[in-house]
Amino acid sequence: MLEQFDVLVIGGGPAGMAAAARAAECGARVGIVDDNPTLGGQIWRGESGEAQEKQEAAVWRKAVLAAGVSTFCGTRVFHQSRPGVLIAEHDDDLHVLGYRTLILATGARERFLPFPGWTLPNVMGAGGLQAMVKSGLPIRGKRVVVAGTGPLLLAVAAYLRQHGAEIPILCEQAPLSSLFRFLVTLLRQPKKVGQALLLKKSVGGVRFATSSWPLTAQGKRMLESVTISRHGKSETIACDYLACGFHLVPNLELPLLLGCQIHGGYVQVDDLQQTTITGIYCAGEPTSIGGVESSLVEGQIAGLAAGGRREEAQKLFPAREKARRFAVTLDRTFRLRHELRNLASPETLVCRCEDVAYARLQKQASWRTAKLQTRCGMGPCQGRICGPVTQFLFKWNPDSVRPPIFPARVVHLAAALAGQSDTQTASTLGGS
Amino acid sequence: MSKVAYDAVIVGCGIVGAACAMEFARRGMRVAAVDREMVGGGATAAGMGHIVAMDDSDAQFTLTRYSQRLWQQLRPELPDDVEYEQCGTVWVAADEEEMNEVRRKHDYYRSRGVPTEVLESRRLKELEPNLRDGFVGGLLVPEDGVLYPPCAARFLIERAQECGAKIKTGVCVTKIEQGHVRLSDGGEIAGGIMVNAAGITAPELTAGIEVKKRKGHLVITDRYPGFLRHQLVELGYLKSAHSVSSDSVAFNVQPRRTGQILIGSSRQYGAESDAVDNVILTRMLQRAQEYMPAIGALSAIRVWTGFRAATPDKLPLIGPVPGDRTRFLAAGHEGLGITTSLGTARILADHIHGRAPEIPIEPYLPSRAAKEFAHA
Amino acid sequence: MPSQVTVMVNGSPVAVPAGATVAAALGSAGQPSRTSVTGEPRGPLCGMGICFECRVTINGTPHRRACQTFCEAGIDVRTEE
Numbered sequence: 001m002l003e004q005f006d007v008l009v010i011g012g013g014p015a016g017m018a019a020a021a022r023a024a025e026c027g028a029r030v031g032i033v034d035d036n037p038t039l040g041g042q043i044w045r046g047e048s049g050e051a052q053e054k055q056e057a058a059v060w061r062k063a064v065l066a067a068g069v070s071t072f073c074g075t076r077v078f079h080q081s082r083p084g085v086l087i088a089e090h091d092d093d094l095h096v097l098g099y100r101t102l103i104l105a106t107g108a109r110e111r112f113l114p115f116p117g118w119t120l121p122n123v124m125g126a127g128g129l130q131a132m133v134k135s136g137l138p139i140r141g142k143r144v145v146v147a148g149t150g151p152l153l154l155a156v157a158a159y160l161r162q163h164g165a166e167i168p169i170l171c172e173q174a175p176l177s178s179l180f181r182f183l184v185t186l187l188r189q190p191k192k193v194g195q196a197l198l199l200k201k202s203v204g205g206v207r208f209a210t211s212s213w214p215l216t217a218q219g220k221r222m223l224e225s226v227t228i229s230r231h232g233k234s235e236t237i238a239c240d241y242l243a244c245g246f247h248l249v250p251n252l253e254l255p256l257l258l259g260c261q262i263h264g265g266y267v268q269v270d271d272l273q274q275t276t277i278t279g280i281y282c283a284g285e286p287t288s289i290g291g292v293e294s295s296l297v298e299g300q301i302a303g304l305a306a307g308g309r310r311e312e313a314q315k316l317f318p319a320r321e322k323a324r325r326f327a328v329t330l331d332r333t334f335r336l337r338h339e340l341r342n343l344a345s346p347e348t349l350v351c352r353c354e355d356v357a358y359a360r361l362q363k364q365a366s367w368r369t370a371k372l373q374t375r376c377g378m379g380p381c382q383g384r385i386c387g388p389v390t391q392f393l394f395k396w397n398p399d400s401v402r403p404p405i406f407p408a409r410v411v412h413l414a415a416a417l418a419g420q421s422d423t424q425t426a427s428t429l430g431g432s
Numbered sequence: 433m434s435k436v437a438y439d440a441v442i443v444g445c446g447i448v449g450a451a452c453a454m455e456f457a458r459r460g461m462r463v464a465a466v467d468r469e470m471v472g473g474g475a476t477a478a479g480m481g482h483i484v485a486m487d488d489s490d491a492q493f494t495l496t497r498y499s500q501r502l503w504q505q506l507r508p509e510l511p512d513d514v515e516y517e518q519c520g521t522v523w524v525a526a527d528e529e530e531m532n533e534v535r536r537k538h539d540y541y542r543s544r545g546v547p548t549e550v551l552e553s554r555r556l557k558e559l560e561p562n563l564r565d566g567f568v569g570g571l572l573v574p575e576d577g578v579l580y581p582p583c584a585a586r587f588l589i590e591r592a593q594e595c596g597a598k599i600k601t602g603v604c605v606t607k608i609e610q611g612h613v614r615l616s617d618g619g620e621i622a623g624g625i626m627v628n629a630a631g632i633t634a635p636e637l638t639a640g641i642e643v644k645k646r647k648g649h650l651v652i653t654d655r656y657p658g659f660l661r662h663q664l665v666e667l668g669y670l671k672s673a674h675s676v677s678s679d680s681v682a683f684n685v686q687p688r689r690t691g692q693i694l695i696g697s698s699r700q701y702g703a704e705s706d707a708v709d710n711v712i713l714t715r716m717l718q719r720a721q722e723y724m725p726a727i728g729a730l731s732a733i734r735v736w737t738g739f740r741a742a743t744p745d746k747l748p749l750i751g752p753v754p755g756d757r758t759r760f761l762a763a764g765h766e767g768l769g770i771t772t773s774l775g776t777a778r779i780l781a782d783h784i785h786g787r788a789p790e791i792p793i794e795p796y797l798p799s800r801a802a803k804e805f806a807h808a
Numbered sequence: 809m810p811s812q813v814t815v816m817v818n819g820s821p822v823a824v825p826a827g828a829t830v831a832a833a834l835g836s837a838g839q840p841s842r843t844s845v846t847g848e849p850r851g852p853l854c855g856m857g858i859c860f861e862c863r864v865t866i867n868g869t870p871h872r873r874a875c876q877t878f879c880e881a882g883i884d885v886r887t888e889e
Contacts, residue, residue, distance in 0.1 A: 035857055037829075037878060042856055074876065081710065109858055121840045121851030131855030135875065136828025137835040221840065221849050352853070353860060355846040365601075369470045372477050372582040373513075380654055380733050380860040380871070385853070403708055403735055407654065407860075407871075410695070411728030413735070414717035416710040654871050690845070731871050 001418060002085065004098040005031040005070070007306045010077055010086070010254060011105030013041020014292050015284025017060040018299030019103045019306070024067030026307025031070040031097060033088055035406075038073055039064065041107050042127055043292055046134035056292075072097075077254060078404035081418055089408045096418040101279050101306040104267070105299060106254055108285035110152075110245035111388045113336075114350050114358065115343035117217030118244075126156040126245035133163060140164030142240040145226045147171040147214045149334045150247035151291070158202030160243070168237050170203070171212035171228050173246070174334055179210055182333040189326070191293075213340060217242055229339075247334050249388045250286040253405040272313055273302035281306055290327030297323050341393055350393070351386040353379020358393075367396040380407050438464040438598075441613050441623035443605045443637060446476035447581055447773040448762050449629035450588035455777035457595035459785065464621050465589065465597060466613065468604035472585030474631045475769060478738020480650065480686055480694055481581045482663055483771045484521055485546050485573060487537060491747055491795035496768060497546060498791045499775025500575065506774065513583040515689040521576035521663045522551070522560060524683070524723065525568045530667040534571045541573065548573050562659060562726045578663060578686050581770050588773075605630070608637045608759055625784060627760045628753075632741045634763035638753055642801060643764045646742040647703040649712055650696050654731040657691035666723065669697070681716040683723045693730060695720050697767075699740075706737050742766045750776050750796035751783060760784070761798050813879045818886060830874035830885055831855075831862045841874055841887055 007023040009016045012034030024030040036045065044057035064071070075090040077097075086102075088095040110125040117123065124132065126148055133139045144165045146157045149172060157170050172179065186192045212230040217223055227236045250266055261268045261276035267286045269275055275282050281302040284295035297320040304313035344350065346359035356376040364370035367377070367390060376390070377383035382405070383398055390396045404413060440456045442449045445467035453465040467473065483503050487493040503516070510516050525531040534550060541548045549572040556570045557563060589599055604616035612622040628638050632645045666683040684697040698712045713735060721728045743749060743764040753759045762776050779789035779796075794800070814823045815833050824833045831852045834841050840849035841862045852862040852875050862874040865886040874885070 035876070037876060079710075109856065110854060112853070119844070119848055119850060121849055122835075124852060125854050128853055128855035132829075132831060132835060132852060132875065135855070136825050136832035136879075138832075222838070222851070352844065352850070355844050355848070365470070372470075372472060373586060378652075378734065380731070380863075381858060382733065384858045404732060407731045407733045409728065410651070410653065410717055410730050410732050411721065413651065413732045414714055414721060414728070416717075417714045656870065729869075 002096045002098050007101045008099035009103045012039040013107045015295035015299035016105035017064050018296045019303035020069045021063035021067050022300045022303030023307040024069050028307050033072040033075050035076045076406040078406045078408040089412050094412045103302045104282040105284045106251040108248035108250050111249045113246050114348045120219050120223045122223035123242045126243040129243035130156045144241040145239045147244040148246045149173045167206045169207045171209050173213040176210040178333045185329050248289045253401050256401045272305040288327045294323035351376035367398050437622040438462045439624045441621050442627045444629035445471040446474045447585045450585040451773035451777035453592035454588040455781045457592040457597040463597035466600045471589045472582035476581045476585050481579050483577045494791050496771050499772045502774035515580040518577040519662050520574040523571040531568045562724050625758050629762040632739045643741045645739040647700040649698045651732050652734050653693045655691035660687040681719050683719045740766045749798045754799040815879045816884050830877045
């Protein structure tokens, strides 16, 4: 039942794949676990429109395969049986995964902010709509308003356009001045200039609005139009989809479950990407939102460190430094402005799982009282959508996490002792 | 707050403290209620929220039944988010011995005016198709119910506030002294009488009372409307609740109005940490699957723990601190706090006002413990 | 390898490209995935399996995330509770 690895990597995006490939190349027996149907994470999901990205993704996929890494796709870690053993679910199957060293590469998810109409069908995240199109949603000839914040918006707009969508407008909430400064720092990195030019080619002609954000979404049973704010004026645009996301938040659930120290909203790691728990490393977005380059470098460092090749890992430090500077710039440029706190009306839902409106939450003193009194955060998303909303709107700090960190079948949760010695189980049974 | 003298200061705004606040305020007393965290926290936030007539002892039955009727009377006034449902309880008998217990309970309840129905095997399966085959039968208690405790506590506190009660949360009471309580922020609240309704922390405020923490685990699933119609309890539950020393699990599931299934129950003495205990969790869920195999396929979205406040004789402490005229206890309700909260508040208020309570208070008086010590 | 796959959505056939997810099938049919607790129609939000808005019943199993499930010929997808 127990599958034992030298190095277990949780997360199959760029950081995870880089870590797994490098660790395996060091001779370690490596396993990689990811919730999605295939490796690649979010950014390299399925096919990518951009030639360069496609190539990079393919390179790492090949490296992972060639190195003999065991892959567990469609698989979600939901609990720790005991230190050194994680339990994961793949539909009807339970996986009990033992490790000597663990690398957490759990990535990030989009941040959503509520505004009237945001729960209408066809209002999705920016990365969300892109993922859907990559997964077969027809988009040719559809009108898509792209809004929110972050470089993801441009990438998404480019991708959608390449697949035949019409983009009436892209609304970036950051002010032009921040974006201009961002562009200037980009120009210092040739690779990024290349990316930017390619992007420009794809999105040239798309109306690009800064200091702009969605006010309301309208429609009867699904989205029909979006009203956006732009320089104090509002404008209503008929559309089929709204791709709206406000940058990224790190997935900290597993690091928290395992007891890793969190600092400033990110997992605290040392030079070699090791967390405050010996034998547990963390790479990529959970250590700071930095994008693909950052994730690849950190993943490699973690993989090499876990594989015992510290010197090789250290050689990558300068590359990581460079990538980290980009992460800091990202963070600064796409900071959320205070106007976004005022988008929700009293009836606007904040918790979508339990349909809890903004007005009800305004009466609560903390995340905990809100959970108990309104059930905000107590649905199957376990606060992944509404948690960051309440952090932004109320400055609430979510609780520590409890298992299961992802919904799991009762029968699998009942196997929480899997991987432990049978004698321990037997001695405690009996006698009710 | 420290300048005014209240008629009553209630320590703890869980379901019992909230019920006391409401009852006292409604009788015209000037009430202040304090909680170190929030309204409806502690065991109130963690428990199953059942309202059941329990017959572990005559005294327990009397209090639970009395209090259950008070909830039924209050029901029309309860807001929607209290989610009161009279879903009934079905006690499940796995063998002939348990079936004899079913018949005994049936007679006991019936002779005391609690409607019950003995279920034979086929009828049991009709009522609850997801139970496995082969149960000998069961007992339906249709007047039992469930509610959502944090909102119930909040409702009771709001009622108290409507009668002028003042509530203070986020501040800890460090001492209950004659005429006042001391607060962690350095303040004091003066009061004619003080009520210790502080649950598992009650012993920190009143010396010499035997209230121990009894840890429990619960699991809640996603929404499966119709999967479960009644609260289900195994008859072994009483054996589990009976035990004063060992860790135990007992099958106990409850349908929420949301369609989510609440899965319990477990009891552990001496467990200090609130961390989820995999050994107990496993046993509890395996037990649940033994009774309802289909429960295994349901999606579990949360696990949590809580601490019940337990006394050696399984009856709460309601009444004056022995030898004291102004300090009272309303604590140690174990797994029946929600059920008996309203009854506790009533008989305590009656006692304080020198009125004969509707049920005798003697079995719950804290001074009974002194008698027990004398016998030991 | 067929280039299209047909699945049943609430009893009606929907054709999607091979390799598409159930969420894509729902989207192309203009079908919301679920009804919220207060009766709102909902569709996928995050596209990556964490928001649970795309929950549907597939071949009798409820609460399956449509965005994480590939379409297979003939599977029965239901969006009513």
